[in-house]
Amino acid sequence: MRLLLDEMHASSIAETLRSEGFDVVAVSERPDLRGTSDADLFALATSTSTVIITENIRDFAPLAAQRVAAGRPFPCLLYTSPSPRDS
Secondary structure, three states: OOEEEOOOOOOHHHHHHHHOEEEEEEEHHHHOOOOHHHHHHHHHHHHHHHEEEEHHHHHHHHHHHHHOOOOOOOOEEEEOOOOOOOO
16 A cells, blocks of 8 residues: 655655655655645546545545545545544
């Protein structure tokens, strides 16, 4: 499974995950991806069967909903939170 960390995630997270054997890249470590629109990242991830990890539910959820409504599959979106959860 390929993973793409959205721009808000530090490249050090991708480095750590790669050291654990994950196939992951962070937008922040790829100059060609920095500043790319969410729609373009979603299209890239869809075309390469890559899972996007993001905090940006507001922008990515509608993109996913459009694909579902059109009956077109897409890779998963994993949503994260910048704040730790209370136990």
